[in-house]
Amino acid sequence: MDLIEIEKKIAPEIFDILDIRYNILRNIYYNQPIGRRGLSNKINIGERTIRTEVNILKKQGLLNVESVGMYVTEEGKRVIENLEDIIRELRGISELEKRLKRVLNIENIIIVPGNSDKNGLVLKDMGKTTSMYLRKIIQDNFIIGITGGTTMAKIAEEVPANKVADNILVIPARGGLGKDVETQSNSIAAKLAKKLQGSYKLLHVPDNIDRETLEAVLKITDIKEVIELIDKMNILIFGIGRADTMAERRQLPEKQKKRMIEKGAVGEAFGHYFDIEGNDIYESLTVGINLKAYNSIDTIIGVAGGENKSEAIMAVASLRNDITIITDEAAARKIIKIVDKATE
Amino acid sequence: MDLIEIEKKIAPEIFDILDIRYNILRNIYYNQPIGRRGLSNKINIGERTIRTEVNILKKQGLLNVESVGMYVTEEGKRVIENLEDIIRELRGISELEKRLKRVLNIENIIIVPGNSDKNGLVLKDMGKTTSMYLRKIIQDNFIIGITGGTTMAKIAEEVPANKVADNILVIPARGGLGKDVETQSNSIAAKLAKKLQGSYKLLHVPDNIDRETLEAVLKITDIKEVIELIDKMNILIFGIGRADTMAERRQLPEKQKKRMIEKGAVGEAFGHYFDIEGNDIYESLTVGINLKAYNSIDTIIGVAGGENKSEAIMAVASLRNDITIITDEAAARKIIKIVDKATE
DNA sequence: TATTGAGGGTCTATTACTGTCCCCAATGTA
DNA sequence: TACATTGGGGACAGTAATAGACCCTCAATA
Numbered sequence: 001m002d003l004i005e006i007e008k009k010i011a012p013e014i015f016d017i018l019d020i021r022y023n024i025l026r027n028i029y030y031n032q033p034i035g036r037r038g039l040s041n042k043i044n045i046g047e048r049t050i051r052t053e054v055n056i057l058k059k060q061g062l063l064n065v066e067s068v069g070m071y072v073t074e075e076g077k078r079v080i081e082n083l084e085d086i087i088r089e090l091r092g093i094s095e096l097e098k099r100l101k102r103v104l105n106i107e108n109i110i111i112v113p114g115n116s117d118k119n120g121l122v123l124k125d126m127g128k129t130t131s132m133y134l135r136k137i138i139q140d141n142f143i144i145g146i147t148g149g150t151t152m153a154k155i156a157e158e159v160p161a162n163k164v165a166d167n168i169l170v171i172p173a174r175g176g177l178g179k180d181v182e183t184q185s186n187s188i189a190a191k192l193a194k195k196l197q198g199s200y201k202l203l204h205v206p207d208n209i210d211r212e213t214l215e216a217v218l219k220i221t222d223i224k225e226v227i228e229l230i231d232k233m234n235i236l237i238f239g240i241g242r243a244d245t246m247a248e249r250r251q252l253p254e255k256q257k258k259r260m261i262e263k264g265a266v267g268e269a270f271g272h273y274f275d276i277e278g279n280d281i282y283e284s285l286t287v288g289i290n291l292k293a294y295n296s297i298d299t300i301i302g303v304a305g306g307e308n309k310s311e312a313i314m315a316v317a318s319l320r321n322d323i324t325i326i327t328d329e330a331a332a333r334k335i336i337k338i339v340d341k342a343t344e
Numbered sequence: 345m346d347l348i349e350i351e352k353k354i355a356p357e358i359f360d361i362l363d364i365r366y367n368i369l370r371n372i373y374y375n376q377p378i379g380r381r382g383l384s385n386k387i388n389i390g391e392r393t394i395r396t397e398v399n400i401l402k403k404q405g406l407l408n409v410e411s412v413g414m415y416v417t418e419e420g421k422r423v424i425e426n427l428e429d430i431i432r433e434l435r436g437i438s439e440l441e442k443r444l445k446r447v448l449n450i451e452n453i454i455i456v457p458g459n460s461d462k463n464g465l466v467l468k469d470m471g472k473t474t475s476m477y478l479r480k481i482i483q484d485n486f487i488i489g490i491t492g493g494t495t496m497a498k499i500a501e502e503v504p505a506n507k508v509a510d511n512i513l514v515i516p517a518r519g520g521l522g523k524d525v526e527t528q529s530n531s532i533a534a535k536l537a538k539k540l541q542g543s544y545k546l547l548h549v550p551d552n553i554d555r556e557t558l559e560a561v562l563k564i565t566d567i568k569e570v571i572e573l574i575d576k577m578n579i580l581i582f583g584i585g586r587a588d589t590m591a592e593r594r595q596l597p598e599k600q601k602k603r604m605i606e607k608g609a610v611g612e613a614f615g616h617y618f619d620i621e622g623n624d625i626y627e628s629l630t631v632g633i634n635l636k637a638y639n640s641i642d643t644i645i646g647v648a649g650g651e652n653k654s655e656a657i658m659a660v661a662s663l664r665n666d667i668t669i670i671t672d673e674a675a676a677r678k679i680i681k682i683v684d685k686a687t688e
Numbered sequence: 689t690a691t692t693g694a695g696g697g698t699c700t701a702t703t704a705c706t707g708t709c710c711c712c713a714a715t716g717t718a
Numbered sequence: 719t720a721c722a723t724t725g726g727g728g729a730c731a732g733t734a735a736t737a738g739a740c741c742c743t744c745a746a747t748a
Contacts, residue, residue, distance in 0.1 A: 003347050003348065003430055004347065006423055006426050006427060006430060007358075007362070009404055009405075009406060009419070009423050010362065010365050010366070010369070010401070010404065010406065010423055010427070011358065011361045011362055011365060012404065013361070014351075014355065014358050014361070017355045017357070017358065018351070018354065018355055021354050021355055022354070025354070033694090034694095035693065035694050035695075036694080036695075037693080037694085038693085038694090046737060046738065047737090047738080047739090048736080048737045048738055048739085049736085049737065049738095051695090051696090051737095052736075052737085057354070060353050060354065060356065061353075062353060062354065065694095065695070066694090066695090067694060067695070067744070067745055067746085068693090068694065068745080068746075069693085069694060069695090070694095070695095075353070079350055079353050079354055082350050083350060083354070086347055086350060377725085378725095379724060379725045379726075380725080380726075381724080381725085382724080382725090390706060390707060390708095391706090391707075391708085392705080392706045392707055392708080393705085393706065393707090395706095395726090395727090396705080396706085409725095409726070410725090410726090411713065411714055411715085411724095411725060411726070412714075412715075412724085412725065413724080413725060413726090414725095414726095
């Protein structure tokens, strides 16, 4: 039995303390300089409570309070770094990963502690984790495909800007979606390519267009070229979404959406809608990767977090069992809960 | 930085929690079955507080509450065992030992966490620690001398009853003192000998007798024999006392006592009174080990705990720098405080 | 210069904690 | 058998700690 086990036994409330302090310290670190009130809004803790905690952390020399706001000291920074692993162990993330691997019957799972719905930094962690993983598996002359969404945007952001391999090509795996440039696959692919000091291609095709336009578009040389590259992709990184919210975001006709949901669609990835067993229910009309290509890619990485993504993750995990799923603790626990309930 | 360091930084109040829980759990373990009120008296914590803590420990499965009192479960027992080391590290006992070695300029120090004045179990710990140490250094045909006092009694009590060496002889190092049979050197020597499955000799001479009687007594064959053995002693284990309280206990004339204190006597060991530099101020008239013999013994172990023993320990530590001092945290910290103040 | 966002101070309501006592069950003893 | 002792659980009131709300002043910035 190590210290963590003992403490869990004899003083479980330690975790709550560590949790809240870690959260505060980390949030200050990533937002410094920040004031009490700003922090209070950000992490949903009363201003007064933050003040008490901050006073303790200040007394311990982990942060400095100045007139412009609060800063984390060098020591505080070190504590944060060390706490990352501790929190993982504390929450039993390793065990959780093993259980989830078994439950979903897939080979690779990485879980990040926390709940990305409730804590913005957890999304950041997922991005960081994914980027670390990516850097590890990347090789010379690789073609990397990436989709859109806030999660993918975070990943590109968290990739450290230095070369890890030669002649990397990043392409968007799917046509664009949404108005926000920042979260479109094109901009994300470009950003990622720049970070990796590689090149990139763009896919200027709107999502969910009618069939005629689509066919016309496919004849354009630029587009054609990218489409062909998609089949040669080595790594695909994609976000996993809920079927309902994605249908909403793509402004599918209400009728179509309803029919799809009735057929059991719960998850969405690269424009495809799946039921919980991974059956392809519907595909939105756009250019980009299709299921056949998906199944022939060497390395696929699906990323999503938050309780509400649990079913979507289950759906996608059913497609291929050599996928790498990167998710957060909240989603992981929810999935296990769902499966436990079903097998009761 | 390991977990303990991190926790010390970010959540120092963890220690207080661990401390109180450990204390409660341990006290229940050594006194089980025991009730709330009994425990409350023993460790000086309000009944209600104990109740709250006990409820938590119960919930965690570390103890069971029955109609006859509380019991520690198997798991609780395991937690106690593991916590011992953790508490040591938590309190920085290893560093404290190093500092004390330097400050007292002696070679061997063992410190037990806590304050034996305030917590009865700490005395027990000192006894246990000393007995473990003794068992480690003991060899065949050794002659072990031991003095009287409650601390020595605890040591004999804590020695596990099994043979560690052949032909061990235990002798009292000094004449008897006090009315309580249990804490007299004779009974302690006998007890220790039985535990070690060795033999023992007794020294039936009262402490602090007049010179004439003493000389007469020394001619008795039985006594003579033991006295001679004292010079051949391999290990001496002795308690360290305060000069004033020991003078009191030996019922020295008020005048004599006063003079002694004025001369700077602060510590007492095996009937000798020392000032803080280790100068022999006074020797109570009785048979038993003298300073010359003391200096020629191979292994000497002095044991004492509690803040008020600090000066006495300092005095005795000045005698020989190859002594092994076994003490508690309270005394250790007090000594360092005294020295720090003096060198300011 | 006006405004915004920062920390610090302080009062109050509320919550949690703790000391105290009572009750009853089980156990051991006269 | 009756009684005293010691055990746990329940309940309540007083107190201490905590959290919320609002104020102030100060400094940076537009």
